[in-house]
Amino acid sequence: MGAAADLPVGGVRRDxxxxxxxxxxxxxxxxxQxxxxxxxxxxxAEDLVQEAFLRLARSQHRINDPDRAAAYLxxxxxxxxxxHNRRGLVSLRHRLPADPDDRSAEDHAAADESRREVIAALRALPRRQRDCVVLRYYLELSVGDIAGTLGLSPNSVKTHLQRGLRSLKTVLEVKG
Known part of the structure; x- marks a missing residue:
């Protein structure tokens, strides 16, 4: 039964x-990233992405619209x-941290500190605001793509973006 179950039906599985x-x-x-x-x-992060692809592969039969697969992923x-942040995934919790970058501390100290401040400010945002801001300004997704990824309306995405940016501005101006 194993080999027969893996045969594509009309090319659907292969696609x-x-x-x-x-x-x-x-x-x-x-x-x-x-x-x-x-x-x-x-x-x-690498393990999370690998797990995401495994889950996508297991549920690929449910993908009706290939154009939405990236948003689903x-x-x-x-x-x-x-x-991972809420409970910690057992397999990830017991791993040693990745090796730090081999960059010179003198060359990147200011940039690293600024980056840490931005990441800390992002992580302090409410979940939806953080998700929207990261998807918009890091992955450069459109409001519609963010809405599709998070299952929100475009207007909700715009609201979360506005509130998130306002909070980031306030927090980062205080530190700066």
Whole structure:
């Protein structure tokens, strides 16, 4: 039964597999960077993205619109990152942190401090505001794409963006 179950029916399974592979090639690096906005450890971010692709591959039969698959994948990554931060995924919790960058402290101290302040400010935002701001300004998604990724209306996305940016401005101006 194993070999027969893997045979494509009318090419549907082969098309779905090709979609997952194409998404991995096109989106994996950006998704790891997206996950890094939510988790501190690069290794954990990579594992979250890998898990997201596994979940996508397992549920690929439910993908009716290949154009929405990237949004679905982004939402999986965001939800996994939330789960990681809330409870900690057991397999990720016991890993050693990734090696730090080999950059010179003198060359990047100011940039690193600014980046830490921005990330801390982002992480302090309410969940929806943070999600919208990161997707808009880091992944450069349109309001419509953010709405599709998070399952919100475009007007809700705009509201969360406005509130998030206002909060970031207030927090970062106080520190600056």
């Amino acid at each position: 779905a597999d090709a979609l997952v592979v194409a998404l991995f090639q096109a989106e994996a690096a950006r998704l790891v 997206l996950a890094r906005w939510f988790v501190d450890d690069r290794t954990a 982004r939402s999986i990554v965001i939800n996994l990152a939330r789960d």
